[in-house]
Amino acid sequence: MSDQEHNLAPLQSRKEDVIFYRAESEIGTLLPFKVYRWNRAGGSIRDHTHDYFQIWYVVKGEFIHTINQHTYSMVKGNIFVIPPYAVHRVDLVPGQDIDIIGCEFLPHFIDEQYQPHSGGKDSFDYSYLEQFMLDEEHVTPKLALSGETDLEVSRLLHDMLDEFQSGKRYYELVLKANLLKLMSVIMREMARQSGQSNEEDERVEKFRELMTAAIHYIHEHYNEELRLEKLCRKFSISKSYFCALFKRFTGKTYNDYLIDYRVHQAAAMLIDTDMTVTDICFQVGFNDVPYFSRVFKRQTGVTPTHFKKNASSV
Numbered sequence: 001m002s003d004q005e006h007n008l009a010p011l012q013s014r015k016e017d018v019i020f021y022r023a024e025s026e027i028g029t030l031l032p033f034k035v036y037r038w039n040r041a042g043g044s045i046r047d048h049t050h051d052y053f054q055i056w057y058v059v060k061g062e063f064i065h066t067i068n069q070h071t072y073s074m075v076k077g078n079i080f081v082i083p084p085y086a087v088h089r090v091d092l093v094p095g096q097d098i099d100i101i102g103c104e105f106l107p108h109f110i111d112e113q114y115q116p117h118s119g120g121k122d123s124f125d126y127s128y129l130e131q132f133m134l135d136e137e138h139v140t141p142k143l144a145l146s147g148e149t150d151l152e153v154s155r156l157l158h159d160m161l162d163e164f165q166s167g168k169r170y171y172e173l174v175l176k177a178n179l180l181k182l183m184s185v186i187m188r189e190m191a192r193q194s195g196q197s198n199e200e201d202e203r204v205e206k207f208r209e210l211m212t213a214a215i216h217y218i219h220e221h222y223n224e225e226l227r228l229e230k231l232c233r234k235f236s237i238s239k240s241y242f243c244a245l246f247k248r249f250t251g252k253t254y255n256d257y258l259i260d261y262r263v264h265q266a267a268a269m270l271i272d273t274d275m276t277v278t279d280i281c282f283q284v285g286f287n288d289v290p291y292f293s294r295v296f297k298r299q300t301g302v303t304p305t306h307f308k309k310n311a312s313s314v
Contacts, residue, residue, distance in 0.1 A: 019045075032106035048087070055080070062075045062096055064090070064092075156178050218257070224285065226258060262286065263284075271308070
């Protein structure tokens with residue numbers, strides 16, 4: 001198998017297992033980025049998660065994408081962006097000719113300052129990437145592209161594939177530049193399809209620095225008692241206005257965002273450490289284990305104990 005071909009190892013676990021793919025085996029260690037062409041037919045990729053971002057763009061054919069217990073038919077011109085630790089699955093249509101361009105990368109390929117479990121995300125690139133750091137419930141599972149947008153996305157991915165395969169000098173910089181452009185095109189299309197107005201966009205941009213600082217503060221103190229009132233006092237903004245801006249900027253309420261972030265951190269710790277579920281519960285800012293277990297299951301579909309046991313590397 002070439003290093004441009006996606007490595008999907010045979011799945012030998014029980015049906016209810018959550019398969020975990022690690023970047024070190026799926027992407028490699030030399031460059032935290034990979035782009036590939038995938039054109040296999042038949043079969044499925046069971047419920048799985050990974051510690052890296054995954055983008056799939058359909059060039060030809062059809063497959064079924066399932067996330068948050070909803071299914072979506074993905075056809076030519078459709079694309080999705082899946083963040084780390086989101087659980088999803090893919091079912092391929094038997095006998096269907098399929099052609100997918102896939103792109104996978106770790107967050108620090110976009111932002112070298114990004115480190116797992118770290119609150120020090122104080123750069124523009126992470127703020128940019130943060131808009132895709134969502135749980136399964138809020139991920140856009142299917143984005144239908146058309147016209148010039150579809151052509152631009154297709155061109156960018158084909159250029160990235162050529163650049164990755166050639167490995168010319170400075171290809172890493174070209175890949176990062178094209179990836180940032182690709183994600184900006186996707187964000188613009190998502191905003192257009194959701195009906196966001198230019199006036200709203202301008203308001204968000206005006207307060208981007210403040211909201212970015214607030215998000216960074218959440219990342220630094222998520223494991224503490226982080227009341228909304230305290231955050232509003234710190235940034236000298238009214239509670240109602242902060243909530244409106246925060247929802248517009250992140251797509252979530254403050255409480256939902258904080259809980260989602262804590263669950264993401266917990267998922268990473270369940271996989272990467274030997275800590276107990278109870279210790280992780282308190283480590284990420286929850287103060288009640290049964291409540292933590294309920295929230296974690298609501299977000300991921302499985303309990304923390306089940307996730308820790310079954311989200312093993314294959």
